[in-house]
Amino acid sequence: MKYSTVLKQIFIVAKSNWFFYFIRGKVFSFSSFEIVSNLKRTVPVLDYIIDVGANSGQFSxxxxxHFPKAKMDVFEPLPNLFPRIKKMFDNNPNINTHNIxxxxxxxTIKFNQNEFGHISSIxxxxxxxxHYPKGNGLDQIDVQIKTLDSFSFSQKANKGIALLKLDVQGYELExxxxxxxxLQHIDYILLEANLEQLYVNQPSFTEVNSYLNSKGFELSDMLDFNLGSKNKYIEIDLLYKRV
Known part of the structure; x- marks a missing residue:
């Protein structure tokens, strides 16, 4: 999710090059621009990206x-959002899109589709x-579900520096x-960590962090943050590096 306040948006514009890209006709979301710009400073080269929880494709x-030569696999299960992603990348041979x-x-699994797509979740x-708006048109739908290991991603990841990006609203550990x-072929993991119990049965940050440590990843950087009610920090976008 990319939950922003006006204050945060002003902060991003003031300290980043977003505005200069905007006047040149490059229209990017505030938060995604901030995340990827910070990522680019930390990891100058990426050859392969897996984007899980693509929403409207803003991160991708x-x-x-910023990484025009990178191969990408982009995942978004919501049927109302996926067509935008497919249309966005249909003419890019480097990018494959998946509606699962x-x-x-x-x-198949039950998926809670919210009127605000970025807070939809299993x-x-x-x-x-x-922190989330109430009474916002929630529907439960059936979506197809697979595992990362059910795809042959290791072959692509082995050809260069690989990043796994996760923004799946509390479902990251699964x-x-x-x-x-x-994961054995991934060099970096970018995920959105929840600092509060935003979802039922959501694992804590400590659980997710411990799991990643056990798989050979350590926290490397914080790339962005999300503010909730009363400007409280509720989510942070973290970068993990294989060590």
Missing amino acids: KVASY ALGNELG LEISDENI VLKGGENT
């Missing part, structure tokens, strides 16, 4: 600009969550567990 759009969810199982929104073989 900026990443394809990723997790730790194969088949998990239900927690009653403790005061995606990671379904990709243990794939």
